[in-house]
Amino acid sequence: MILVKQSVLRLFQYRDFLIRSKKLGKESIFSDDFAENLGTTSIQVRKDFSIFGLSGNKRAGYKVDELLKQLNDVLKKDEKQKVIIVGAGNIGKALMKYDGFREGGLEIVALFDNDSKAQNEKAKPPVLALEQLYGFINENKIELGVIAVPYHSAQQVLDIMILAGIKGVMNFAPIALKAPKNFYINDMNLKIELESIAYFVKSLKKKRT
Amino acid sequence: MILVKQSVLRLFQYRDFLIRSKKLGKESIFSDDFAENLGTTSIQVRKDFSIFGLSGNKRAGYKVDELLKQLNDVLKKDEKQKVIIVGAGNIGKALMKYDGFREGGLEIVALFDNDSKAQNEKAKPPVLALEQLYGFINENKIELGVIAVPYHSAQQVLDIMILAGIKGVMNFAPIALKAPKNFYINDMNLKIELESIAYFVKSLKKKRT
DNA sequence: GAATTATTGTGAAACGATTCACTTAAATAA
DNA sequence: TTATTTAAGTGAATCGTTTCACAATAATTC
Ligand SMILES: NC(=O)c1ccc[n+]([C@@H]2O[C@H](COP(=O)([O-])OP(=O)(O)OC[C@H]3O[C@@H](n4cnc5c(N)ncnc54)[C@H](O)[C@@H]3O)[C@@H](O)[C@H]2O)c1
Ligand SMILES: NC(=O)c1ccc[n+]([C@@H]2O[C@H](COP(=O)([O-])OP(=O)(O)OC[C@H]3O[C@@H](n4cnc5c(N)ncnc54)[C@H](O)[C@@H]3O)[C@@H](O)[C@H]2O)c1
Numbered sequence: 059m060i061l062v063k064q065s066v067l068r069l070f071q072y073r074d075f076l077i078r079s080k081k082l083g084k085e086s087i088f089s090d091d092f093a094e095n096l097g098t099t100s101i102q103v104r105k106d107f108s109i110f111g112l113s114g115n116k117r118a119g120y121k122v123d124e125l126l127k128q129l130n131d132v133l134k135k136d137e138k139q140k141v142i143i144v145g146a147g148n149i150g151k152a153l154m155k156y157d158g159f160r161e162g163g164l165e166i167v168a169l170f171d172n173d174s175k176a177q178n179e180k181a182k183p184p185v186l187a188l189e190q191l192y193g194f195i196n197e198n199k200i201e202l203g204v205i206a207v208p209y210h211s212a213q214q215v216l217d218i219m220i221l222a223g224i225k226g227v228m229n230f231a232p233i234a235l236k237a238p239k240n241f242y243i244n245d246m247n248l249k250i251e252l253e254s255i256a257y258f259v260k261s262l263k264k265k266r267t
Numbered sequence: 268m269i270l271v272k273q274s275v276l277r278l279f280q281y282r283d284f285l286i287r288s289k290k291l292g293k294e295s296i297f298s299d300d301f302a303e304n305l306g307t308t309s310i311q312v313r314k315d316f317s318i319f320g321l322s323g324n325k326r327a328g329y330k331v332d333e334l335l336k337q338l339n340d341v342l343k344k345d346e347k348q349k350v351i352i353v354g355a356g357n358i359g360k361a362l363m364k365y366d367g368f369r370e371g372g373l374e375i376v377a378l379f380d381n382d383s384k385a386q387n388e389k390a391k392p393p394v395l396a397l398e399q400l401y402g403f404i405n406e407n408k409i410e411l412g413v414i415a416v417p418y419h420s421a422q423q424v425l426d427i428m429i430l431a432g433i434k435g436v437m438n439f440a441p442i443a444l445k446a447p448k449n450f451y452i453n454d455m456n457l458k459i460e461l462e463s464i465a466y467f468v469k470s471l472k473k474k475r476t
Numbered sequence: 477g478a479a480t481t482a483t484t485g486t487g488a489a490a491c492g493a494t495t496c497a498c499t500t501a502a503a504t505a506a
Numbered sequence: 507t508t509a510t511t512t513a514a515g516t517g518a519a520t521c522g523t524t525t526c527a528c529a530a531t532a533a534t535t536c
Contacts, residue, residue: 062522063522063523064522064523064524065523066463066466066467067459067460067463070459070462070463070466071456071459074441074459088482088483089483089484095443096443097443097444098524099524099525100483100484101524101525101526102523102524102525104483104484104485104486105485105486105524105525107484107485108484108485113484113485114483114484114485115483115484115531115532116482116483116484116485116530116531116532116533117482117483117484117531117532117533118482118483118484118532118533119484120484133462133466134465134466134469141461148360148361148362148364148365151357151361152357152358152361153357153457155357156357156358156457156458158441158458159458159461162458162459162461163462163465164458164461164462164465202461202464202465202468204461225468225471225472226465226467226468226471227464228457228460228461228464232283232367234304234305234306236306240471242464242467242468242471244460244461244463244464246455246457246460247280248365248437248455249367249368249371249373250279250280250283250371251276251437251453251455252368252371252373252411252413252437252453253279253342253371253372253373254275254276254279254453255435255436255451255453256343256348256372256373256410256411256435257275257279257342257343258275258435258451259410259411259434259435259451260343262434262435262449263434271492272492272493273492273493273494274493297513297514298513298514299513307494308494309513310494310495310496311493311494311495313513313514313515313516314493314494314495314515314516316515317514317515317516322514322515323513323515324501324513324514325500325502325503325512325514325515326501326502326503326504326511326512326513326514327502327503327512327513327514328514329514
């Protein structure tokens with residue numbers, strides 16, 4: 059199966075759109091609706107579905123309930139995913155307070171910080187000491203993590219996470235982390251994304267002078 | 268010039284690494300060092316440089332100062348970029364408090380929020396009312412913005428920004444925004460990125476059973 | 477009930493990005 | 507001084523993704 063990475067990201071977006079449409083009472087949706095909603099083309103949408111064996115109805119689009127069920131299956135949205143966040147600073151806390159994750163089946167079950175002032179066992183979710191990281195992951199069989207610590211601590215934190223059983227992380231530290239091959243890392247370099255917008259904006263200006 | 272988008276992102280990362288290396292007293296760097304630091308290959312690094320006409324010294328790598336100057340030139344890092352953030356909630360405030368942007372020449376000059384409780388004209392940077400958005404952009408000739416409002420407000424906020432003269436935004440709202448062709452939008456869909464990590468982790472597991 | 481229309485479905489072509497395979501040249505060794 | 511080594515530089519091949527072109531078919535119209 060080719061074309062996977064980008065298609066999977068879009069499938070998750072199609073799913074979100076389906077959920078919103080269902081809430082509005084829609085019963086069927088066309089590939090054009092998906093395209094319009096997420097800024098792509100209907101060809102792209104159908105191709106994505108085609109790759110994963112998802113099919114609709116000629117001239118009648120896709121039945122919302124049916125496609126949602128198929129999509130949940132393909133995207134393995136069977137059970138809740140527990141997530142931990144290491145680093146309870148700006149980013150860590152912002153993610154913690156966001157409740158949109160729940161809809162995607164993601165539950166932030168704990169944060170970890172080495173600064174005792176940031177810790178709070180009673181909070182929901184609790185903010186625990188770094189020393190508890192290994193044990194918590196291990197006991198609760200956590201597989202997903204977020205790294206939101208300064209860049210000079212990121213690798214050492216990741217090493218603990220890997221050892222304890224985490225299988226993939228979203229990383230906000232601006233550094234390339236080292237991990238085994240079967241470990242999945244998604245780097246979110248916000249600073250560079252913003253800098254590049256500045257660059258492309260300047261480029262666009264040049265072109266139209 | 269082909270291969271641009273991804274290469275530009277990497278060039279910004281090379282630049283960050285150069286700056287850090289310079290601080291450590293390094294005077295020259297090899298393509299292998301760049302590759303190692305940001306998790307790619309030396310071939311990729313040299314190709315990126317080659318595309319933008321950046322050159323080093325056979326068998327002696329790249330002179331830090333020289334390359335940095337060339338890179339600043341290519342990446343148009345000539346002057347400070349002023350940035351505004353709309354939505355002073357979790358994400359908006361997290362970005363506001365981050366001081367790593369300054370190093371990249373990005374300065375957050377104001378936030379905007381329609382909730383009067385969030386507003387504070389005296390803060391640094393100030394959190395202003397939504398009504399001030401148009402005037403502020405216009406008077407201060409701002410070109411870059413961040414959208415950190417709930418998804419149902421994102422398009423209306425963007426429309427004001429475009430009208431007032433913004434040329435590109437980083438968007439955290441999980442929705443595809445409509446904008447003119449010469450406008451640059453960078454979508455950061457954190458929820459979907461995290462969901463996709465869960466998916467790929469599950470896929471990896473299957474493969475090695 | 478035949479013709480037309482609207483929409484899905486998909487192999488093949490095109491495009492964009494990465495990697496390969498090789499050339500070049502400076503530094504070091506012999 | 508010549509040979510060897512090491513790293514940069516790059517056109518061409520490959521790979522992954524998107525787009526095209528057209529087939530299939532269900533719904534609608536005539
Ligand atoms: N905030 C942003 O907008 C932003 C933007 C771009 C990049 N980033 C990156 O994201 C990461 C987090 O940024 P932030 O603004 O949230 O930083 P922050 O300083 O607000 O938070 C970092 C937290 O990590 C904790 N910490 C430090 N070392 C630790 C360790 N070894 N184990 C556990 N906890 C530890 C600190 O006590 C602190 O609470 C950084 O790497 C930063 O470069 C942040
Ligand atoms: N926080 C996260 O971790 C996270 C994760 C994924 C996506 N997002 C997305 O990022 C966006 C911001 O998330 P957040 O958690 O910071 O939300 P938030 O609710 O904490 O903040 C949103 C802020 O925008 C303000 N606002 C609302 N309508 C406005 C308008 N029309 N003009 C100006 N300000 C307005 C609100 O008063 C609030 O202060 C949302 O679209 C959310 O879906 C956030």
